[in-house]
Amino acid sequence: MTITYDDVKKAQETQSKIIRKTNLEFSETFSKICGAKVFLKNEYEQKTGSFKIRGAYYKIKSLTDEQKSKGVVAASAGNHSQGVAFASSIENIPCTIVMPKTASPAKVAATKGYGAKVVLEGSTYDESWEYAQKISSETNATIIHAFDDPHVIAGQGVIGLEIMEQLPNVDEIYVPIGGGGLVAGIILAVKEKNPNVRIIGVESSSYPSMKESFEKKSLQTVKGNSTIADGISVKTPGKITFGVVRHQIDEIVTVDDSDIINAMFLLMERSKAVVEPAGAVALAYILKHKPESGKTVVPILCGGNIDMYLLGQIVSKGLSGMGRMLKISVLLKDKPGALKELVDEISSINVNIVEVIHDRLSTDVSAGSAGVTISLETEDQNQSNELINHLQGKDIKFEIIS
Incomplete structure (x- = not known):
């Protein structure tokens, strides 16, 4: 037809x-x-x-x-x-x-x-x-x-x-x-x-x-x-x-x-x-x-x-694709105030914290340490880069997950 x-x-x-x-x-x-x-x-x-x-x-x-x-x-x-x-x-x-x-x-x-x-x-x-x-x-x-x-x-x-x-x-x-x-x-x-x-x-x-x-x-x-x-x-x-x-x-x-x-x-x-x-x-x-x-x-x-x-x-x-979502993993000393210090550094760049996962018990986390995974929302890729450079300048060891 x-x-x-x-x-x-x-x-x-x-x-x-x-x-x-x-x-x-x-x-x-x-x-x-x-x-x-x-x-x-x-x-x-x-x-x-x-x-x-x-x-x-x-x-x-x-x-x-x-x-x-x-x-x-x-x-x-x-x-x-x-x-x-x-x-x-x-x-x-x-x-x-x-x-x-x-x-x-x-x-x-x-x-x-x-x-x-x-x-x-x-x-x-x-x-x-x-x-x-x-x-x-x-x-x-x-x-x-x-x-x-x-x-x-x-x-x-x-x-x-x-x-x-x-x-x-x-x-x-x-x-x-x-x-x-x-x-x-x-x-x-x-x-x-x-x-x-x-x-x-x-x-x-x-x-x-x-x-x-x-x-x-x-x-x-x-x-x-x-x-x-x-x-x-x-x-x-x-x-x-x-x-x-x-x-x-x-x-x-x-x-x-x-x-x-x-x-x-x-x-x-x-x-x-x-x-x-x-x-x-x-x-x-x-x-x-x-x-x-x-x-x-x-x-x-x-x-x-x-x-x-x-x-x-x-x-x-x-x-994430637009550079507005950043997830990082940080290994902190398991002591009072350690997480607050990290959060303060992130907040100084005016980056929004979406989620925090705090882990002491996993086998890949050594005794006396705490693993922290933080999901962050940024304005754009430039602010993500600014945060990365800031944390590196403060000698904070972290790994970018996504």
């Missing part, structure tokens, strides 16, 4: 009463950092916390009454599962979601909360997908693919129509890529309105499947490596999505986890926005590789469903 601009327009009409038109927000902070006019497309504000509801809803609305009576089934570790579950609840049809056994308990609970039956099967998405196909063959339930489906692609493409309505003079749109449903839809919507708008796809460097496919001009499967951006960890792009992307995308680029962490941290601190790793990759790229000065650019922040435990790590790693 060929997907066209008209299909995206139909999807927009279908979505209009249910799906939010998300904000396109100018960011003074990121514009200053990048030297370009940066507008954030806030899809993390969408219902279910992700753009995925757009395609899932449009696909489910397209089903016949007979198909709806037999229900739907999907495989997903997170956002797609919640989108399909929510869309199914709106249409009041049976819904089964197959999720990997390694899926986040929070995402499993959220999916169940939308009324879906959740089946935990397999340790990877691919294994869950195989089981979803088995359920479909046994029950005749319709499979709602996460990205490689014409209706899903058209539904995601409505984001592109919204951007063109909200910012007609946009020069470049940066789009996260997993299986390619979002970027394919954006291409169909935007290039019809203005073929001069550049569409740049952004993948995790751990899963560059669309980039490799684009460069080799045929579908490629990558092995994949560990990454925090699990929402775009796709080994093989979709056949339909690749068919759109290979002919019309302007560029495909990649970012690594450190870039993503930096973007997520800055979004939280500067914009008060909680965005998941996969949702932050587009901004991560333009923060590191600045757009041409003066360009008007839109990074799509496509989701905000993040595990709370990961969120704490992002804050710590973000502070």
Whole structure:
């Protein structure tokens, strides 16, 4: 089935009463950092916390009454599962979601909360997908693919129509890529309105499947490596999505986890926005590789469903990566006032002490000594360096842990 601009327009009409038109927000902070006019497309504000509801809803609305009576089934570790579950609840049809056994308990609970039956099967998405196909063959339930489906692609493409309505003079749109449903839809919507708008796809460097496919001009499967951006960890792009992307995308680029962490941290601190790793990759790229000065650019922040435990790590790693978190280990004489003297020296540089761990009993701490590990928050790397030089000048022996 060929997907066209008209299909995206139909999807927009279908979505209009249910799906939010998300904000396109100018960011003074990121514009200053990048030297370009940066507008954030806030899809993390969408219902279910992700753009995925757009395609899932449009696909489910397209089903016949007979198909709806037999229900739907999907495989997903997170956002797609919640989108399909929510869309199914709106249409009041049976819904089964197959999720990997390694899926986040929070995402499993959220999916169940939308009324879906959740089946935990397999340790990877691919294994869950195989089981979803088995359920479909046994029950005749319709499979709602996460990205490689014409209706899903058209539904995601409505984001592109919204951007063109909200910012007609946009020069470049940066789009996260997993299986390619979002970027394919954006291409169909935007290039019809203005073929001069550049569409740049952004993948995790751990899963560059669309980039490799684009460069080799045929579908490629990558092995994949560990990454925090699990929402775009796709080994093989979709056949339909690749068919759109290979002919019309302007560029495909990649970012690594450190870039993503930096973007997520800055979004939280500067914009008060909680965005998941996969949702932050587009901004991560333009923060590191600045757009041409003066360009008007839109990074799509496509989701905000993040595990709370990961969120704490992002804050710590973000502070550390910017030179604003310093952890040191000091071996002190175990005598009254020794710790106070150390704290006084740290305080003299106006550095904030976040945590102190005092240890006398570990085997690597000699008798008559005490090991102290101190976590410190500084203004920036310069203040961290100032503290290090100050402690060295006071002949305080310490080791930098991170």
